[in-house]
Amino acid sequence: MALSKDGLRKLYRKRAAAYDFTANLYYLIGFREAAYRKKAVAALALEPGDTVVEIGCGTGLNFEYLRRKIGETGRLVGVDLTDAMLQQAARRVNRKGWRNVELIKADAAEYDFPEPVAGVISSFALTLVPEYEAVIERGSRALGKKGRMVVLDFKLPEKWPFRLVKFFELITKPFGVSLDLADRKPWRTMKSCFPNVSITELYGGLVYIAVGRHNR
Numbered sequence: 001m002a003l004s005k006d007g008l009r010k011l012y013r014k015r016a017a018a019y020d021f022t023a024n025l026y027y028l029i030g031f032r033e034a035a036y037r038k039k040a041v042a043a044l045a046l047e048p049g050d051t052v053v054e055i056g057c058g059t060g061l062n063f064e065y066l067r068r069k070i071g072e073t074g075r076l077v078g079v080d081l082t083d084a085m086l087q088q089a090a091r092r093v094n095r096k097g098w099r100n101v102e103l104i105k106a107d108a109a110e111y112d113f114p115e116p117v118a119g120v121i122s123s124f125a126l127t128l129v130p131e132y133e134a135v136i137e138r139g140s141r142a143l144g145k146k147g148r149m150v151v152l153d154f155k156l157p158e159k160w161p162f163r164l165v166k167f168f169e170l171i172t173k174p175f176g177v178s179l180d181l182a183d184r185k186p187w188r189t190m191k192s193c194f195p196n197v198s199i200t201e202l203y204g205g206l207v208y209i210a211v212g213r214h215n216r
């Protein structure tokens with residue numbers, strides 16, 4: 001069964017301190033998470049001075065890449081359910097001396113986006129949110145004229161043998177990702193919320209980047 005919000009919070013409280021280290025361990029199996037993050041951030045096409053919201057920001061592993069795009073004059077808002085993950089994010093922000101990053105403890109399902117924003121991004125988080133469809137709808141409405149929404153996440157790879165899928169379930173389960181979530185399909189919601197959506201599959205189809213844009 002998919003974890004409840006309380007279950008996810010408890011899990012991520014346990015994972016928070018070592019999260020960045022464990023995320024790097026996936027490199028051992030060729031999972032180039034930093035490259036996927038950079039690709040997702042590039043797809044937002046942000047400019048200096050832009051406002052960007054990250055849903056399920058965790059410890060802030062995307063912040064450096066986002067900040068490089070929006071510069072000192074932009075605004076970055078990180079939203080997450082788990083206090084301990086946000087504490088790690090706050091340590092990163094303080095260590096780097098970033099002044100334009102706001103951290104908000106909230107359930108994405110209840111978060112009110114500031115408007116207008118130039119970008120909304122979520123990486124490896126949206127599938128964990130049962131109300132992801134409503135989150136994508138609200139995110140898409142919050143975008144300004146040139147705004148884009150980018151989702152980087154896991155999905156069930158179509159052509160993989162079941163045993164390989166089960167292996168990946170084993171190694172992603174410590175983060176609440178399991179086959180119980182396979183019927184959540186954020187990329188489909190992106191297609192219904194945006195007239196322009198491009199989808200790129202990575203890591204043999206286990207990961208995708210969906211980029212949504214309006215025709216404004």
Ligand SMILES: C[S@@+](CC[C@H](N)C(=O)[O-])C[C@H]1O[C@@H](n2cnc3c(N)ncnc32)[C@H](O)[C@@H]1O
Nearest residue numbers: 056057058080081082085107108123124125129
């Ligand atoms: C796998 S981590 C990903 C963190 C970060 N985005 C990254 O790429 O490293 C999933 C994050 O989603 C957060 N999360 C789960 N459910 C959420 C919800 N309903 N609202 C906001 N954040 C949520 C968790 O607290 C956790 O920090």
